[in-house]
Amino acid sequence: MSQQAQKLVKRISRTVKLDYWLYLPHEYGQDTTRWPLILFLHGMGERGSNLELLKKHGIPKIAAQNPDLPYIAVSPQCPGDSWWTDQTAALDALLRNIMQRYAVDPDRVYLTGLSMGGYGTWHLAAAYPHRFAAIVPICGGGLPMYGFPERVAVLKDVPVWAFHGAKDETVPLAETQKLVDVLQRVGGNVRFTVYPEAGHDAWTATYGNPELYAWLLAQKRPSRR
Numbered sequence: 001m002s003q004q005a006q007k008l009v010k011r012i013s014r015t016v017k018l019d020y021w022l023y024l025p026h027e028y029g030q031d032t033t034r035w036p037l038i039l040f041l042h043g044m045g046e047r048g049s050n051l052e053l054l055k056k057h058g059i060p061k062i063a064a065q066n067p068d069l070p071y072i073a074v075s076p077q078c079p080g081d082s083w084w085t086d087q088t089a090a091l092d093a094l095l096r097n098i099m100q101r102y103a104v105d106p107d108r109v110y111l112t113g114l115s116m117g118g119y120g121t122w123h124l125a126a127a128y129p130h131r132f133a134a135i136v137p138i139c140g141g142g143l144p145m146y147g148f149p150e151r152v153a154v155l156k157d158v159p160v161w162a163f164h165g166a167k168d169e170t171v172p173l174a175e176t177q178k179l180v181d182v183l184q185r186v187g188g189n190v191r192f193t194v195y196p197e198a199g200h201d202a203w204t205a206t207y208g209n210p211e212l213y214a215w216l217l218a219q220k221r222p223s224r225r
Helices: 003-008 051-056 058-065 088-101 116-127 150-155 173-185 203-207 210-217
Strands: 020-023 035-041 072-076 104-114 134-138 160-165 190-195
Touching: 020 051, 020 058, 035 058, 035 088, 035 116, 035 210, 051 058, 058 072, 058 104, 058 203, 072 088, 088 104, 088 116, 104 116, 116 134, 116 150, 134 203, 134 210, 150 173, 160 173, 173 190
Parallel strands: 035 072, 035 104, 104 134, 134 160, 160 190
Antiparallel strands: 020 072
């Protein structure tokens, strides 16, 4: 490299910060077991700087009620003036940090989220499609400014189980349907559960269903990825 070219090389760094709630199984650390991990993205109402808000819904609530949950669970908190769709780089950095610090099985990393976190789930998975063994977006969607719904085709090989309420007036059912349709057209591994009588809260029934956790544990990222 010439001296002139060397002068043009600059190092660019970015500092990101996300507070998070972490759950470790009771048996964690007793042996060399590497554990599956769930990354959970909350909804808009839990943004801010109070981590206790995260226990209102979803995986943090389930983990608090069930101390035998066989996963490491990580639940970051989105800043009050931001959205998960703006935090993909920070979420990737957090996930890589957690995987380095804890005994995580890299082939059993799962992603899920509700409402704003449902959008975040689709967007984060599309940004890093080889990272996750499966994703579970609930009452979310994809933003056209980021190339959705077509962009979701990159998740063709990622198992997806999506959920939505048929009577959702906050995020219309069509937002998930559009993404599911694209995945079905490209031969993706996608399941779609619609609750006929549910509104925006499609997550209470979903996270309270043991079948979801059994399905997740059955998904494993192929080592060739």
